[in-house]
Every structure is written in structure tokens, then in C-alpha cells.
Amino acid sequence: MQDTGILDPLNPRILSTGLVFNIQEYSVHDGPGIRTTVFLKGCPLRCQWCANPEGQSPHAEVLHVRSRCRHCGTCIASCPQQAIAVGPDGYPRFRREACASCETRDCVRACAAQAIRVAGERWSPKALCERVSSQIRFFRNSGGGVTLSGGEPLAQPDFVNVFLDQCERAGLKVGVETCGLWDWSRLESTVERLDFVYYDLKCVSADLHRQLTGRDNRLILSNLRRLARTRVNVIVSYPVVPGVNTADEEPAAVAGLCRELGICAARLLPYHAFGAAKYEELDREYRMEHVRLPFPEELETIRSEFAGRGIECAVG
Numbered sequence: 166m167q168d169t170g171i172l173d174p175l176n177p178r179i180l181s182t183g184l185v186f187n188i189q190e191y192s193v194h195d196g197p198g199i200r201t202t203v204f205l206k207g208c209p210l211r212c213q214w215c216a217n218p219e220g221q222s223p224h225a226e227v228l229h230v231r232s233r234c235r236h237c238g239t240c241i242a243s244c245p246q247q248a249i250a251v252g253p254d255g256y257p258r259f260r261r262e263a264c265a266s267c268e269t270r271d272c273v274r275a276c277a278a279q280a281i282r283v284a285g286e287r288w289s290p291k292a293l294c295e296r297v298s299s300q301i302r303f304f305r306n307s308g309g310g311v312t313l314s315g316g317e318p319l320a321q322p323d324f325v326n327v328f329l330d331q332c333e334r335a336g337l338k339v340g341v342e343t344c345g346l347w348d349w350s351r352l353e354s355t356v357e358r359l360d361f362v363y364y365d366l367k368c369v370s371a372d373l374h375r376q377l378t379g380r381d382n383r384l385i386l387s388n389l390r391r392l393a394r395t396r397v398n399v400i401v402s403y404p405v406v407p408g409v410n411t412a413d414e415e416p417a418a419v420a421g422l423c424r425e426l427g428i429c430a431a432r433l434l435p436y437h438a439f440g441a442a443k444y445e446e447l448d449r450e451y452r453m454e455h456v457r458l459p460f461p462e463e464l465e466t467i468r469s470e471f472a473g474r475g476i477e478c479a480v481g
């Protein structure tokens with residue numbers, strides 16, 4: 166664990182650390198140039214198609230890969246909290262509320278088959294900046310930098326602020342992928358420091374948004390309007406999920422809102438099922454098995470909705 170944090174200026178007794186579940190180097194789809202994408206834990210939305218369900222909870226989580234499990238019971242014997250038991254199907258079952266607070270991770274080390282992993286590791290802003298700075302030569306040569314993703318990275322605002330301080334001193338450019346559901350008064354000064362913002366906009370309809378994500382989108386739309394008035398480069402990301410948000414009125418409404426706000430760039434994110442296996446690893450139901458991948462002509466039709474309003478729109 167990278168828990169050698171710095172003192173939080175608001176409470177000098179608390180270490181200012183962030184909970185990270187993945188660090189992906191040499192990313193080329195998360196912003197300009199070659200980038201390192203840092204995935205932070207915690208998200209207020211529960212999008213049905215989420216490809217990173219291990220990023221939703223603000224706590225560390227155990228993932229169990231059944232295809233690797235040998236049914237040997239070493240994880241059960243190693244658990245200091247007795248939070249693992251054999252389920253009716255013969256596979257280990259984890260008492261996840263206990264796992265979230267466990268810092269020993271004895272079950273991970275005990276599993277010779279590497280069937281258990283933990284999503285969520287504590288990093289200090291300084292240590293994380295040093296880690297991503299190892300790629301600074303590639304950033305400078307390609308015009309790249311660091312992208313904060315998740316989860317919802319701005320759900321950890323204090324950590325992100327201090328991390329931005331570190332990156333500015335190191336000469337690193339930072340962008341963010343965000344769902345937009347956060348307190349503007351707390352994060353206005355943070356987002357204005359960013360090189361760019363990928364702003365995920367699932368739909369304009371409040372009822373549909375609540376149905377798909379579990380939350381209302383009024384604050385999301387309000388924050389987008391405010392963000393569009395800043396100097397920040399805003400790119401709207403539109404997930405294309407067939408049969409879910411692809412009816413004519415929704416793409417047109419999103420494209421129309423971009424035109425209204427003066428947002429000149431968008432990208433389409435075609436639905437995929439790459440994250441489906443993670444739901445099983447988390448003992449959660451994947452609810453999108455009936456959804457097919459979008460056809461190329463569907464993507465082109467939606468891209469044309471944006472292009473017809475003068476908005477540069479890429480796919481992927």
C-alpha cells in the first residue's frame with residue numbers, strides 16, 4: 166500500500182490519500198497524446214452498462230475469479246476476520262462489508278491460484294505524482310499527460326486538489342473523465358485548473374437518466390452549463406447503448422444542448438460488454454446481457470446529429 170501520505174491541511178491528523186483501483190500506462194484513448202490513466206474509487210451513479218463496477222464503491226473491494234479457483238480453502242483459513250465461507254455452489258463467499266475495512270489482504274497472498282484480488286489501494290498525492298512522472302518523456306514527446314478517471318475522480322476532491330498541486334509543480338498536464346454529479350461550489354476552482362474535461366452525458370431526459378443510473382441529472386446539466394462558461398476545454402462523451410439511449414430524441418437533445426452551450430467537441434462511446442465478468446467477480450448481477458453492440462450505421466447516424474450542428478464528433 167502507498168500510504169505514506171501528506172498531512173491534510175484541513176485536519177493535520179488525517180493523511181490526505183486517494184483510493185486508486187487501477188493505473189493504466191500508455192493510454193491513447195483517454196485524451197491527447199500518450200497518457201497515464203488513473204482510476205479512482207467511488208461514484209454516485211450506478212449506470213447499468215458500467216464497465217468498471219469495481220470503481221463504484223468508495224471502499225476497497227475483493228474480486229474473486231471463479232475460473233481460477235481451486236476450491237482449496239486457503240483463503241478461508243487465512244482470513245483474520247472470518248469473513249469468507251464456502252457458498253452453496255462450492256465457491257468462496259465474501260462478507261464484503263468486512264473485506265472493505267480489511268488492511269491485511271491475507272487472502273490475496275494465500276491464494277496460490279491468484280483467484281483473489283483487491284480493487285482499491287491508498288496512494289498519497291506525492292507518491293502518485295512520482296509514479297505517473299516516470300512517463301514524462303512520453304508525455305512531452307506526444308503532447309500527453311495524466312487522465313483521472315474512475316469511478317468518479319471528483320468524488321475524492323481533496324485528494325485530487327493536492328494531486329493537481331503536485332502535477333503542476335512537475336509540469337504535468339491533467340485531464341478528467343467525469344459524470345458531472347458533484348458540488349460546483351466545492352470544485353469550481355479544481356475543474357478550472359484542468360487541461361480538459363471529458364463530460365459524460367448519458368441523456369437529457371431526467372426520467373430516463375434516473376432509470377438508467379439511479380440518480381437525477383439536474384445537477385449534472387447545471388454543472389455542464391457552468392463548465393461551458395469557463396476556459397476549460399470541454400468534450401462531451403455520449404455512451405451509445407442500443408435500445409437504451411439511442412432513440413432519435415435523445416442523441417438530438419444531447420447534440421442540441423452542446424450547440425446551445427457552445428461546446429464544439431464530442432465523442433461517442435459505443436457500448437461493449439468487456440466489464441461483464443467483473444460483476445460475477447463482485448457477486449453482482451450484470452443486467453445488460455440482452456443489449457447488443459451498436460451497428461456502425463447507428464454510430465454514423467448519431468455522429469451526424471452532432472456534426473450537423475457544427476460539433477466535431479469522434480467515435481471511441
